Structure formats: structure tokens, C-alpha cells
Amino acid sequence: MLREAIYHRPTNNFAYAYTKEELHLYLRTKKGDVDQIELIHGDPYHFEKKSGWQYEKSPMTCSGTDALFDYWFTSVKPPYRRLRYGFKLTDSQESIVYGEKGFLDEPTSEDMGFYFAFPFLNGIDVFTPPEWVKDTVWYQIFPERFGNGDPSLNPEGTVPWRSEEPKVDNFFGGDFEGIIQHLDYLVELGITGIYMTPIFKAYSNHKYDTIDYYEIDPQFGDKETFKKLVDTCHEKGIRVMLDAVFNHSGYYFPAFQDVLENGEDSIYQDWFHTREFPLQEEPHPNYDTFAFEKSMPKLNTENPEVKDYLLGVARYWVEEFDIDGWRLDVANEVDHQFWREFRSVVKSAKKDAYILGEIWHDSMPWLEGDQFDAVMNYPFTEASLNYFAKEKMNALEFSDELTKVLHMYPDNVNEVQFNLLGSHDTPRILTESKEDKDKVKQLFLFQLSFIGTPCIYYGDEIAMTGDHDPGCRKCMIWEEEDQDREMFTFVQKLIQLRKDIPVFGNHGDFRVLHADPEQNTLIYKKSNADTTLLFILNPTDSSRSIPIPEAYQDLKGTDVWSGDTLDLSNSTTLEPYQFQIIHY
Template sequence: MDFNAVYHRANDNYCYPLNENQLIINIKTGYDVKYVNIVQGDPFKSGILGGGENWTGESVNIPYKKRLKNQLWWTTTVEPEYKRLKYYFELITEKEKWYYFEDGFVSEEQMNLEGRSRQCFVFPWMNPGDIPVTPAWVNDTIWYQIFPERFCNGDVSLNTEEMLSWRDKGSVRNDEFFGGDIQGIIDKLDYLKELGISGLYLTPINESPSSHKYDTTDYKRIDPHFGTEETFMRLVKEAHERGIRIMLDGVFNHCGKYFAPWKDVVKRGKESEYYDWFMINEWPFEHSKGAAASGQYYSFAFFDDMPKLNTNNVKVREYLLEVCEMWVKKYHVDGIRLDVANEISHVFCKELRTRMKAIKPDIYILGEIWHDAMPWLRGDEFDAVMNYPLGESIKDFWVDKGLTKEDFEYTINRCYTGYMQQTNDVLFNLLDSHDTKRLRSEVKNLDEYFQQLAVLFTMPGSPCIYYGTEIAMEGGHDPDCRRCMPWESIEAEEFKDRMEIIRQLIHLRKEEPLLRNRNFHFPNKISSPRIIEFLKIEWEDKYVEVIINCEEEDIEISRKGRVLFERHYIDNILLKNGILIRKIEN
């Protein structure tokens, strides 16, 4: 047996309570393992630990598995009668059987040795307060990310001399201002509702000198170029009336150079009461430029003008928590997204969850983390993270034509075995954002563009499109991905066909519960190497089938079930670059 391929631990995504009754248990093995049984039972079934007990458990087969690149991921659900579980595994290959305990592998001969210790895995207790709980509404939400300065200019009275005329086409720079504001978002709420959007994620709207607003000057004030508190509260109210929720962007890892506490530090140095609000290594600062890069203080990505906040400091934490409480109590926002969340202290993230959930139990707390985020997703910090690994995995399949449908299966399964199932339900799925090159500029073939979006809208989690995705808007890397929304062209119906495809995908996602379901399976019945095929399953005879033809030739797909969405599917032929989504009910 390939012992090196086997792994389990009795916590995190390998063993966790889904709810107060069900315990999910997962184990990785090599492909040589054909059957896995879990031998499980109550730890005290045979007496107290150390009391000479002879513990035996019930052997139950683990039937479900997902394929990873080099391993199998086996999963099962048990319901411990007394909320605790002791267990080990039986691993069976074609030639042998081994027993897997917390301290390693035991042969059948060793299992029969009298007096040999058996260090079982143990899940001590399913405490209700420790069970990760995520807001149910998020799985039903279709998000739309807005970069306010470039979305729509709704109140020209806010325009200043520095603002340029709205640029319907062409590249943009960060130092250019076009007058997008909160009133502009209000003016387009009906447009968004008609598109099918039910959640808005706004990049920062607090006072800042930049177009992107990630260098905050005042966390308690709406940027005057965007409007007032009253304008924003009207946006939230009118959005809620249309069934659209609002999520704000919290920039708590760093601030801007005009943030009053930082200005006080620059002026007074160690005499400032705010000196410990930041992570300063040397004082005085010797260089007007490059102080962060030289290590005199920490900042975001070596930018001098974005000094890093010390969220280990209780006063900093309290200040930022009060800001968030204001957003929830006064503005009635539904979610908070934390920028550069992986650099903020865990202490702050835990306090944030406690304080915000006390005010609004179903508030959505989202972290910007681009890598494995398990330490932040144990139920006491974030509800979810931005699922960049999924987006990159989807795009890679179309970039690398040498990848097969098996490679696609492996990488998608990797994305959904890293966290708990309740976390997977609310992962923030996206293909591009204000931080990346736009999908349309990554994918020159418009058919492939819609194929990738079809995958996005059929995966577990909560899909988000970046403003302009509905028209296949182009844009290079930051800052060119932040172009002005071309409203004149949209209103002239230049993108009518593209928008209709997005509407159909959004409508299908909202109307078909199986597309929001966490259960999916890759049957791989079609022999062609680059035809993606996966099922969203309710039970064996009821499922939605997604087939996407990424081959260079057409393929015959017999008509069965009810077609929910199709693109380039004619007379039982799925053309190259075609999409077929259908529901089977036997």
C-alpha cells in the first residue's frame, strides 16, 4: 500500500460537525486503496479511558469518493449518538488490508497482538458553539462587484475640476477621475435587478485621495466625491426594497497617508499617542520615499503611502470594530469584506465576528485570501473567502489546451475538499475582479468566455461577476481592469446578445436549486479528453448534467431530459465551444 498517500486528522476539513447531529469525516488515500471502512463508536462504550477497557467499534463502509491528482478523497457522514466519536480506518487494496490509527499503520497480525495500544482518532464533543455556521442567504445570492468611481456618474454636482469626461472606451489610469458615485449606483438598481443581481459588493467608499479608495483617510466618512451618508443609506434602503443586499469593503490592514493618527505619528514620532497603532521599526524616518521598502515601517506591499495598521493593538481593534458596528447599525449593510485579510491579526478577526454576529447574526463576513485559508475558516472568524483558486483553476483549463477533463476534475475537487461543506456553500466565486485582468481580455474567444461563466454559475458557492462582465467588457491588469462602464453603448443595445446569455445563466442559477447544491460528481462517460461533464445531484435519478465541449470538433450528445440552457447545441450535436445544461428526472 502507498502509505505516503494516506492522510487524516481529527479536525478542520478532515473531521468536523456539519450541524448539531452530523459529523463529516474525510480521509485521503492513494489510488491503490479500493475500499475504506471506518470503525467507529462512542469513546466510553467500554468504560473510561485508562480503565482497562477493551474498546471495539462498528465497521461501516465509506462509499463516496472524489478523485484528486494523486490521491482519492473519501467522505462519509456519521451521527454520534452522544456527540463524541472514537474511530480508526480499515484500508483495503487488492492484495492487503491495513488499519490506520492516529499514530500510524497497523497490520492484521499486529491488530491481534494482546496488549498492543490502539491510538484511535477522537472527536471529543460536538459543542454547538464550535460548529461553523454560515449565512444561508449567501448561497442564493448572485453578486455584482462595483468599482464606484468608474460605474456611473449620477450626481454631476459632486464633480470637481479634476474629473474627466466619462470615457466609454479605452484604458484608464489610477490617477484619473471620472465622477462615478453612489447616486449612479442608485440610478442603476433597476438595471441590476432586471439582470438578476441580488447582492452588491462595493469596493471602498470611505474618504480617500485616490480613485480606488484603498488608502483610507477617514473610516467614518463617505468620500465626498461619492456622496453623503444619507445618499449611501438611501442606496441600501432602495437596494433592499429590490431584494438586493449590500457588502462593504473594510480596509483594515493598512490606511492612507492622510489618516489622522498616521499624520500625528509622522509629525510627533514616538511622542504620538498613535505610535503603536502602526508597525514601526525605526524612528525617525530617514527617507521621504522608500521608508517602507527599507524596513523603517511596515506597509501594504512596500507602498510608503499605505502604512500597516497594528491590529494586535487593542485600541486599533476597538476603533475599527466601532467603524464596522456603525456600518451594520447605521447603514444596515449585509456583509463586510476584509481587504488583505491574511495579514490582519486573528485576534481582530475573531472579535469582529463576535461583535458583528451579535448585531446581525446572518451578516456575511468575507476575507480576501488568495491561498489556502483554513486557519480563518474554523467558524470563529470568516464565513468564507474570495475563491480565487477556483477561478484560476477554471481559466487554466482554457489556457492550457494540454489539460484533460480529468485534470479539470482533479483541480475542481481540490478546491472543494479544502474546507467544510457549509463553507463551500458560501464561498465567493469569481473569475475576475478589480485586482485582476478582466476575463474578456484573458479569453479572446467569446464562446470560451461564456463557457467559463457557465462553469462559474453551476459550481457550489456564491457566484460574483465584475461590473461589465455582462457585456464582456475588456481591461488589462490593474488599473486598466477599472475602466468606465459604457452606458451609452449599453443603452443603445450594442451588447444585447451578450447580456441575454448572462441573464439566462443568472436566471437558471436562481431558479434551479440543484445548481446551488454542494453535491457534484464527474462521471466521465464521454470518451473525448476535453469535454467537461459533471452532475449536480439530488439523488441518483434526479440531477442536472453540465456538458461543455472544449474539443476542436463537434460531438453527438443524445437528447434526453429537459434542456435548461444550451449554446451551440443543434439536432443532438454539441458543436465545439458549445454548452449544454439539462435536468434528468427518472
């Protein structure tokens, strides 16, 4: 065995409390290097005079494999909520024991310090994201482009709906009333949560340059209309999540304008990260900003006054308007202490509010139970697009990436991870798929059957196109003759399956069973104690004969998509872009 590849740490995604009684433990080894692993575990205070520390052994299962590693998993319920543990690894040639101090040939009953420790399972430390998120299907709305319900609010220079292509600076007059008028459309689709990009007073059409965090942008309506929107959503079973930009303000934020005017004499100079005075914007700002965008000065969230202001914002919109969550823009550039206090404020206002961070990379430091509930799952997004849409990745490479995605975080984080395929920051999925709608259907099938909470970007369900920003921010198409209703019905049916069959969505384990790098076909299963679903996908433009895993050969099942009863033998033949979802 390659000892250098054997890895565990008694924290984060390798050892954590899944419930108040149950611990989840993971171990990583070199791919194909180990035949069997047993967990050696016992209470740290359970000793016998003659035989020393008392332990037992429990088998671990291989929970996934990627290009380099195997991952092994087991759960254990310590009777006294504390645990010492190690791992016994066996291959065809040797057996070794792995603990915090390294390796031994045999387990030791004398040196307790050799083993890993989970000192005590304290209930308050259990990561408990909101339960409702697990069964939510989100819909992202860019308010300026979703619906113009009250033309009297149109900003100066507003152009007629869909009269021209989206630009970085044009306005079409989208507003809250336009969203309210189309909520029944979302109910028909099966949506149970909407995430809106910023609604606060701002200069731009995207509103990520906030002027006043306590005021709604007048082009969207007033607070009374917003309250009506939230209340109507709740009546229809739809949660509401707002977008907060606490990393930076807008150029016309009054505090920043004061610094521009008064320089070092401004009472707000420490609200921002200024390097010298007077402030200059060209060729690069001499103050910190989002990227190098001069109109988005970075806020100093370590300043007590800034912190009080922003935490007041966080509480205000929850308490006054009963919103259900916050999506946090550029969350990785804000200090961790601010987010800890932010969580405390938000959860005290609404215990089951959802806190979602926008982070595009490994986010474990933010997902330890004291800051966010989840992050936007861009590793999932990238892998899915590269396999199904762009054909940059074969089935085996895709399977490897999924293993990494599912082992990056604890299971109770994965269950509420925000799984998106596109957004206001990315090209639309039909454009990414070179306008091949069969590829988009495969993407939707996978997204809506994966672990996590899925989000559909407005218009993708009716096959809208659009390249990078601003192309991906077109006006929503409301003329039914211009919508792809067949795509709408396809997505609607997937969402209904997710609701009708719990294991289809978040209430079952995910495991890839077959990933053929040559044929590029994929089989994965979703299963729990009661139900198994086998997903067989042919995301290629050729007919494929796909071998059925041995454990499922000669079994009778029902294709929940077509309703057909199937007797699977050694293989099944699927036409291009066809799939089967077999219910056993």
C-alpha cells in the same frame, strides 16, 4: 498500499461537524491504491464485558481524485454526539486498519487510544455561515466607474464619462446616485447582492488608502444618500457588502500624519509599525506598509486603541446603515486575534452578516468558525481561467484542481465560498479569453453552476474588456447600442436557472464524471436526492463526440437550456463551444 500517502486528521477539513447532529469525515489515499474503505466507529464509552469496545462499520465513497490522491468521504450521526473511529482499507492484496497511532492488521476492541477521537459535537462549535449567501449572486461595483448620477459631486479635474482610458489617477465621477439609478438593471440581470470596493474618505480613485473610516468620500455622496442606496437595495431584494481596509490606512489618515509630524513624540506612533525615526519614504519606507507602498502604512491591530477604533468602525456601518457584510482587504496580514474579536462584534450587531476575507492561498486557519465565513476563491478562479480562457490546462488537469478546491475546506465553507472570475485586481475575463466570447460563456456557465456564491465583475456581463489595473477599471457602458445584449441575456438565463433549479446552484453535490485530456471535453453532474443535472461541455473550437457515462446511457432527459428532449445513447456530439444541461 502506500502507507505514507494515507492521511487523516481529526479536525479542520478532514473531520468537522456539518450540523448539530452530523459529522463529516474524509480520508486521503494514494491515487488508485485502495479498492474499498470502511469507517470503523462507535461511542467511546460503549463497552461489553466479554467483547470489549463496541463498534460498527460503514462504507465510505470516493469523493474525488486529483493527480496524486483519492479522497474518501462519509457522514455519520453519533447517537450521543461523540465518536471514536478508524478506517479499514482494502485492496486486492491486503486489508489494514488506520487510526491515530498508525496501522493494525485488524480492528482492536481493547486499545481505545489507537483510534481517532471526536470528543463531543458541541452545537456552538458548528460552523454556520449565513444561509442567504448560498443563494446569492453577487455583482462587484467599483463605485468611481459605475455611474455618475450627481455631477455636482465631481472631484476637481473630473473628465466626462468614457472620454478617456482609465488611469491610476483620473476621475470620472462615479457616485451612489449613479448606482441607485441603475439598480433596476441589476434586478433585471438577476443580481441579489452587491459588493462595493471602498467608499470611505480617501485620496485615490480606488479608495484603498482610507483617510477617515467613519466618513463617506464626498465624491460618492453623503450618509443620507448611502442609507437610501442600502434601503433601496433591500427593497429590491439585494444585499450590500462593503470593503474594509483594516490592514493599512492611507497616507493622509490623521494618525499617520501626526506620526510624520511629531515622530517619537506622537501619541499615535504605536498605531503603526515604525522601525526608526524620523520616518523616511525613499528608497523604501522604514515603516511597514502594504507591499512597499509608502502611502499605505500598516496598522498595528495589536494596539488596543487601534483595535477599539477599527472594531467600532465594523459595528458602526452595520448598526447605522444595515449593511449585510464586510469584505476584508489583505486579510491574511492582520493578526488572528483581531479577526476573532471582529467576528464577535459584527455578528453581535447582525447575526447573519457575511464576513469575507481576501486571501489568495490556503485559508484554513481563518475558516475554523471563529473568524471568516469564507474567502475569495482564487484557486477556483485560476483553474477556471487556465482551462476555459487561456488553454493552459487540459480537462483532466482542471478536474484535478477542482478536486483540490473542493477538499481544501469543509462543505459548509464551500457552500459560501466567493467564486469570482475577475475583479478590480485582475484583467477582465474577455481580455483573458483573447476576446473570444464563446470562451466567456463557458466560464459563466461553469461559475454559475459550481458550489459556492458567484460574483460577476461589473461590465463582464456585457462583454467589456480591460487589461491589468487600471485597464480593468473602465467606466461602465450604459449606452445599450454599445453593450453586448446577447451576452447579457446569456448570463441572465444562467442566473435564472440557478434560481429555478436548486440543484443547479448550491443545493446539490458536484462531481466530475468525464475529463478527457486529449479531446479536452468535460462532463460533471450536480445532484441531490430528487434531481440530477448532467453538464456536458465542449470548450474547444472543434466538433467533439463525447462518451456518455455508462450510468446515464439510454436514459431520457431534457436539456434545460434548449428545452429539447434527448435520448442519450453511448455518446453525444457537440459543436465548438456547445454545451448540454441534461435534467433527469
